[in-house]
Amino acid sequence: MTATASPVSPLLPPHLPPTLPHPRGPLSAHVLDRLHGPPGQPPAGPLPAPAPDHAPPTAWDDDLQLALYLCYELHYRGFAGVDPGWEWDPDLLRLRGHLERCFLTELRRVTDPLPLPDEALAGLLAADPGGPDSPSHHLLTAGERRQAAEYLVHRSLYHLKEADPQMWVVPRLPHPAKAALVAVQYDEYGSGHPERAHALLFARMMADFGLDPAYGRYLDAVPAPALAVVNLMSMFGLHRALRGALVGQFAAVEITSPPGAARLAEAFERLGAGPDGTLFYREHVVADAVHEQQVRLTVIDPLLAEEPELAGDVAFGIAATGAVEDRLARHLLTAWRAGRSSLRTAPRPAAAA
Amino acid sequence: MSATEPRIPRVRLTERGPVLVDGPVEVVLPDGTAMHCDRPVVALCTCRRSRRFPFCDTSHRRRRP
Ligand code: FES
Numbered sequence: 001m002t003a004t005a006s007p008v009s010p011l012l013p014p015h016l017p018p019t020l021p022h023p024r025g026p027l028s029a030h031v032l033d034r035l036h037g038p039p040g041q042p043p044a045g046p047l048p049a050p051a052p053d054h055a056p057p058t059a060w061d062d063d064l065q066l067a068l069y070l071c072y073e074l075h076y077r078g079f080a081g082v083d084p085g086w087e088w089d090p091d092l093l094r095l096r097g098h099l100e101r102c103f104l105t106e107l108r109r110v111t112d113p114l115p116l117p118d119e120a121l122a123g124l125l126a127a128d129p130g131g132p133d134s135p136s137h138h139l140l141t142a143g144e145r146r147q148a149a150e151y152l153v154h155r156s157l158y159h160l161k162e163a164d165p166q167m168w169v170v171p172r173l174p175h176p177a178k179a180a181l182v183a184v185q186y187d188e189y190g191s192g193h194p195e196r197a198h199a200l201l202f203a204r205m206m207a208d209f210g211l212d213p214a215y216g217r218y219l220d221a222v223p224a225p226a227l228a229v230v231n232l233m234s235m236f237g238l239h240r241a242l243r244g245a246l247v248g249q250f251a252a253v254e255i256t257s258p259p260g261a262a263r264l265a266e267a268f269e270r271l272g273a274g275p276d277g278t279l280f281y282r283e284h285v286v287a288d289a290v291h292e293q294q295v296r297l298t299v300i301d302p303l304l305a306e307e308p309e310l311a312g313d314v315a316f317g318i319a320a321t322g323a324v325e326d327r328l329a330r331h332l333l334t335a336w337r338a339g340r341s342s343l344r345t346a347p348r349p350a351a352a353a
Numbered sequence: 354m355s356a357t358e359p360r361i362p363r364v365r366l367t368e369r370g371p372v373l374v375d376g377p378v379e380v381v382l383p384d385g386t387a388m389h390c391d392r393p394v395v396a397l398c399t400c401r402r403s404r405r406f407p408f409c410d411t412s413h414r415r416r417r418p
């Protein structure tokens with residue numbers, strides 16, 4: 001925030017694609033199998049697509065969420081050794097469509113009935129949307145350092161590409177909502193100071209905790225509830241039909257962030273984090289207090305004035321974000337209260353700490 | 354405002370929350386401390402409950418006791 005807060009020697013991790021993860025079932029195995037070869041060829045066997053009417057039991061599965069994550073990552077940084085042409089391979093896009101319909105059906109089910117957008121926003125503006133039963137409360141009052149590190153591993157899949165999923169929506173918005181959203185994004189990317197991009201502040205925080213800040217490094221360790229949080233943004237961002245939901249997602253994150261970020265900064269300090277280990281959350285307390293005003297007053301209000309028919313989608317985006325975040329929170333708290341790790345595999349620390 | 358006129362900074366009041374000021378801006382506190390802030394928009398706390406005063410930290414959302 002102040003001039004003194006800018007880093008002297010910015011940590012800029014190399015812009016490398018992540019390595020492919022291990023499969024978690026037939027869907028992700030199928031996608032991985034295909035990605036190893038060249039795109040544009042018909043698959044050897046039939047697609048192991050899930051039936052949409054079986055959405056509730058399978059939509060939250062590790063297998064489906066990882067398969068979806070693999071499909072989406074092709075639009076961001078791709079994977080090491082994978083032909084970038086896979087991004088637009090028609091067979092893979094068809095499979096992605098099946099997975100998305102399954103996920104979307106489930107999201108519609110768990111958010112029914114939808115509140116009005118004003119009610120949804122008012123709910124988020126309650127003093128503490130997370131409530132005392134949130135991971136940040138747990139980390140502040142009873143958390144251990146290894147749990148804080150686990151939390152960063154879960155969040156790394158999004159925060160190391162923070163703001164990227166929301167960029168997809170820009171060309172789909174009318175003026176002036178478009179310009180207002182870009183103004184927020186400019187701040188997410190460091191307001192003209194590349195080393196202050198939020199993704200890089202997150203990388204510095206990971207390094208402070210002895211974690212490897214390489215992009216996608218911990219994909220194998222991250223379970224479905226945290227994959228679903230990122231998949232939701234990618235799905236909303238990549239579909240013009242879901243642009244209202246993406247704006248709702250953006251608003252939900254910005255509005256709920258400051259109280260949780262303040263708690264996490266305090267918790268991490270208590271758990272021995274250095275200045276780099278709290279900078280990301282300290283920055284978000286103040287930054288998102290501005291962003292939430294910008295999103296509500298300069299993005300949502302003019303967008304709904306111009307396209308009032310998007311109101312339901314904005315409310316859906318807010319509610320769906322709450323649903324995936326609640327699921328992740330339950331997963332974390334259940335594991336931590338039982339004394340278990342919340343990750344699939346123990347995260348290997350950075351090579352030299 | 355035409356493209357050739359100098360830009361006039363905008364100050365926007367919100368209903369129950371902060372004052373939004375176009376950045377970059379220098380905020381001078383009562384004790385004379387100057388704080389430089391180069392965020393594109395800065396939210397200045399008006400409720401005086403922010404723990405990051407003079408910047409808003411959304412503490413205004415809490416109901417008054
Ligand atoms: S106006 Fe937001 S904390 Fe005071």
Ligand SMILES: [Fe+2]
Binds near residue numbers: 162188198284
């Ligand atoms: Fe951010």
Ligand SMILES: [Fe+2]
Binds near residue numbers: 188288291
């Ligand atoms: Fe933000």
